[in-house]
Amino acid sequence: MTVSRAAEKSSEKPADSAKGRKDAAEVQGQGAAGEALQLGELSEQLGYVLKRAQLKVFENFLRCMASLQLTPAQFSVLLLVEKNPGRNQTEIASTLGILRPNFVAMLDNLESRDLCARIRSTNDRRSHILVLTDKGKAVLARAKKLVATKHEARLNELLGQANREALIAMLAKVASEF
Template sequence: MTVSKTAVAEAARARKEPVEPAETTALQLGELSELLGYTLKRAQLKIFEDFLRCMAPLQLTPAQFSVLLLLEKNPGRNQTEIANTLGILRPNFVSMLDGLESRGLCERVRSTNDRRSHILLLTERGRNMLVRAKRLVANKHEARLNELLGPTNRAALLAMLTKIVNEF
């Protein structure tokens, strides 16, 4: 004899036992759905997933792409400045640089001003990779976000997030 899940739940309720929710129903978020930080994190995860799909042919993460962009605009800056600007912890940044350097995308050169410090330079291969990456980001990733939000909402969201970054 088979017993339906409904019958089991009804019997448990009659005995005042806790009832396991059906796995097909969505979890109730309660106050989480009203918390800005939670919603921002969920949005970030979705955006990163899409970014990684777009960058799969180049095997670049959002952090690696950010490093390459900063190196393009700020050649010869030291590791600490780049890591601090991106909010990347030193051990994580060193590991990431090892990976980028092993792929020939950037190089570390001892600073002539401070022998304890390294300056970072984008290699020719890194510049070529960045051109391709920028094209993918603009034509796929950012295009999807622009389509979803529309230009006015995109500009407003960017302004609000920038305010949080700069003033919070």
């Protein structure tokens, strides 16, 4: 357990004062039983809607990719390696915001599925050059089609083409400049 429950248990709750009990009595009648809660200002909070949207989009992505068993992170690795062949693990990982130690297991997975290969560099024998295998290229091509016809298409039908592009442009700006 991260948050110490013992610390909480050992401190008397200040709400258990005379004033606290008065508040308790006041609140007992409130909160209309079966009704939906009001989000209030929460629905205007950037971080809140951003997080909820991200979870939904990832869920949809995973459903669209079920037949290929690719996560968003794995898809991003394949895309980046295809676009930048001849780069090493450190370069690919850091571009994606993945820490080098955490990239090892990811690559182990992709390599064990014969989607990607590590090649010892002849220039610098410390480096592993990353390349897509033929199977990796084929799977990525199929993945791109699924993304375009199922995932992006869903977003287009929800927002329209123009809004979809505007949304992505704004998110890219936030990601790079916020």
